[in-house]
Amino acid sequence: MANDPKSKRALVTHHFLWIVLRLVSQILLIAFTCFPRAYAVDESSESLPTYKVESIEIVGSTRLTSDYIYEQLRISDATVMSDEWLSEARTTLLGLGVYKYVFFALRKGSKPGFAKLLITAKDDESVVSDWAAGGEFGLSLVKPSPDLNENSAFRGYRLGLVARNILNRGHRAALLAEIAADGNLALGSLAYGLPRFVNESIQFDAVLSVVDPTEKYFDTDGFGMKAQTIWTRQRRGFDINYGLVWYSNRHERYSIPSAPQLVSGPKIGIIRETRLLSFMPNNGYRASVSLTPSLVNRAQATFEAELARTFIGQDIGALTFSGKSLQVGRASSSLRGEVKYELPIVTSSHGLRSLLYISRRAGLDRTALSKFTGYETVAGYRYHSTGFIGDINFKIISKNPFLEKWQTTAKSQFQEHDLKPTGDTP
Amino acid sequence: MKKSMAPRLAVMALISISPFLNASTDQLSVTRATWENTGKGNTIILDVRELLTVEQREIVKSGFSTFTLLAVAENRLKNDEAPPAMRLVCRVKYDTWEEKYHTTRIEPPPIQDYTGTKLDVWSKSCLVYKISEPEIINRLKSGGTLYATLQVRQSSQDESGKIKNWLVKQQSGFMQGLYSHMLGDLQLGGKVEILVDVPSLTTSEKTIKNQK
Numbered sequence: 001m002a003n004d005p006k007s008k009r010a011l012v013t014h015h016f017l018w019i020v021l022r023l024v025s026q027i028l029l030i031a032f033t034c035f036p037r038a039y040a041v042d043e044s045s046e047s048l049p050t051y052k053v054e055s056i057e058i059v060g061s062t063r064l065t066s067d068y069i070y071e072q073l074r075i076s077d078a079t080v081m082s083d084e085w086l087s088e089a090r091t092t093l094l095g096l097g098v099y100k101y102v103f104f105a106l107r108k109g110s111k112p113g114f115a116k117l118l119i120t121a122k123d124d125e126s127v128v129s130d131w132a133a134g135g136e137f138g139l140s141l142v143k144p145s146p147d148l149n150e151n152s153a154f155r156g157y158r159l160g161l162v163a164r165n166i167l168n169r170g171h172r173a174a175l176l177a178e179i180a181a182d183g184n185l186a187l188g189s190l191a192y193g194l195p196r197f198v199n200e201s202i203q204f205d206a207v208l209s210v211v212d213p214t215e216k217y218f219d220t221d222g223f224g225m226k227a228q229t230i231w232t233r234q235r236r237g238f239d240i241n242y243g244l245v246w247y248s249n250r251h252e253r254y255s256i257p258s259a260p261q262l263v264s265g266p267k268i269g270i271i272r273e274t275r276l277l278s279f280m281p282n283n284g285y286r287a288s289v290s291l292t293p294s295l296v297n298r299a300q301a302t303f304e305a306e307l308a309r310t311f312i313g314q315d316i317g318a319l320t321f322s323g324k325s326l327q328v329g330r331a332s333s334s335l336r337g338e339v340k341y342e343l344p345i346v347t348s349s350h351g352l353r354s355l356l357y358i359s360r361r362a363g364l365d366r367t368a369l370s371k372f373t374g375y376e377t378v379a380g381y382r383y384h385s386t387g388f389i390g391d392i393n394f395k396i397i398s399k400n401p402f403l404e405k406w407q408t409t410a411k412s413q414f415q416e417h418d419l420k421p422t423g424d425t426p
Numbered sequence: 427m428k429k430s431m432a433p434r435l436a437v438m439a440l441i442s443i444s445p446f447l448n449a450s451t452d453q454l455s456v457t458r459a460t461w462e463n464t465g466k467g468n469t470i471i472l473d474v475r476e477l478l479t480v481e482q483r484e485i486v487k488s489g490f491s492t493f494t495l496l497a498v499a500e501n502r503l504k505n506d507e508a509p510p511a512m513r514l515v516c517r518v519k520y521d522t523w524e525e526k527y528h529t530t531r532i533e534p535p536p537i538q539d540y541t542g543t544k545l546d547v548w549s550k551s552c553l554v555y556k557i558s559e560p561e562i563i564n565r566l567k568s569g570g571t572l573y574a575t576l577q578v579r580q581s582s583q584d585e586s587g588k589i590k591n592w593l594v595k596q597q598s599g600f601m602q603g604l605y606s607h608m609l610g611d612l613q614l615g616g617k618v619e620i621l622v623d624v625p626s627l628t629t630s631e632k633t634i635k636n637q638k
Binding site for chain 2 (some may be wrong): 048172384
């Protein structure tokens with residue numbers, strides 16, 4: 001039997017086919033493991049039964065109301081709970097950023113073709129309470145440049161609050177304040193966002209911010225005060241944003257000297273962001289451009305651009321390069337650049353997570369009358385625990401053109417009035 | 427061929443783990459394999475039915491398609507590693523009205539369908555792995571350790587990416603710090619790591635004789 005040529009041929013053919021099948025299987029295995037997102041996943045259950053929703057029960061979390069979940073999942077009497085529907089529904093709920101885990105299960109309905117839907121949700125513990133709120137406390141110790149006297153060394157305090165489920169209906173808000181050693185507000189930001197419009201894939205945000213350039217020069221970009229009301233619409237991987245902006249340098253404290261006083265008008269822009277800006281850095285990039293044709297003075301049309309790229313190495317931390325520019329008309333421009341290295345030092349499935357970071361920032365402001373440059377290096381430690389972030393950092397070197405300018409001005413004013421500044425030895 | 431490849435491809439995508447979304451919580455369990463002489467030679471039987479967690483049972487009985495993977499290897503399996511050759515891949519769907527489990531064993535081939543009213547219909551064919559490869563049998567004759575993982579999931583790798591993209595878009599570029607607290611460890615399913623103690627063949631035979 002074994003010596004029969006036909007049997008031998010059949011055996012060889014069988015082995016050959018087996019090897020080919022095995023090879024193809026392995027190639028596909030590797031391909032789909034390495035590039036899982038490049039291929040569509042067929043999870044259809046073909047002839048397996050599907051049911052329409054009879055009722056919904058939500059257990060495990062009180063962060064979102066049943067009505068709001070109905071609205072988000074767009075459930076109607078005709079909704080068939082297929083595997084495809086399940087995938088969309090889970091993406092939608094987890095994407096709200098309030099849950100860590102959602103589990104969908106069907107229970108026997110009261111009539112054929114219908115089933116009761118049970119959703120078990122577990123809260124995302126990185127934020128607290130039903131409003132999914134988080135806090136941030138920060139302390140900055142600043143060592144100014146050597147040509148400034150020691151009394152100009154100061155501390156800054158930072159307080160941040162963020163919530164992404166206000167009123168249990170997905171309203172979003174963020175508040176950030178930095179208080180300088182003299183008790184004044186060095187940086188303030190208040191942002192509010194309406195719940196996302198699911199069907200239209202649009203969201204609305206309003207942001208108001210003030211920055212004192214003598215304290216936080218690198219956080220200004222051309223203006224000391226900014227207000228924006230922006231709609232963001234998603235289109236094929238890009239976010240198109242449009243709305244109204246108001247940029248001002250009119251306030252005595254929150255202004256860039258000799259820069260344009262006011263730009264306001266409609267703004268339109270495009271953003272492409274692939275990074276989730278979460279506690280731990282994420283690989284990806286951001287690119288954005290926008291245009292604001294000023295209603296006050298057409299020669300002050302404002303163009304903004306931003307580029308950022310984050311690289312993450314296995315166990316060696318993350319490196320981010322970023323730069324942004326704001327050009328007002330032809331005469332005035334503002335450039336900022338930063339290189340930042342972040343090193344996660346504790347990562348566990350529970351409890352404290354933290355990272356060390358060091359960044360080098362540079363700034364250049366050019367106005368019709370003058371030109372300013374500045375740079376600073378910041379090293380810090382940042383940790384996260386149950387809804388709160390703590391941040392302590394030390395600015396090793398600081399060259400703030402406005403701080404120096406302010407000191408020079410103050411000194412000259414003192415001299416004009418024949419006064420002696422405190423701590424200034426003759 | 428087309429029918430047989432689709433679920434397999436789905437599972438290939440399913441079982442790879444995203445570095446961003448840590449898609450599962452690992453639990454460590456320990457079990458003991460047994461030896462069986464089938465007449466054609468010795469076989470190692472790895473039965474992990476008792477290690478099935480309450481959460482995994484719930485997922486299987488959810489009424490939606492659930493993919494299960496029991497992977498066995500001689501070395502410890504890493505999260506980002508391709509699944510080993512020794513694996514059982516199944517899809518199970520519980521029909522809530524008929525109260526039946528529809529199970530499809532996808533790997534190893536050939537694809538087989540089972541239907542029944544008890545969970546055993548799925549667990550017998552998808553949670554019991556028989557090792558009969560002579561090389562492995564020879565290596566483990568005097569005892570040793572095997573490593574296994576059991577994944578029970580409704581979701582795929584593709585879905586992890588979709589959720590991340592969805593979150594990224596909601597940042598809107600204007601609201602500072604909206605996701606600054608997020609730690610990126612959403613849970614999408616249940617996974618159990620299993621340490622398998624393989625007794626030596628002689629010890630096992632003695633035990634069987636004593637039991638007789």
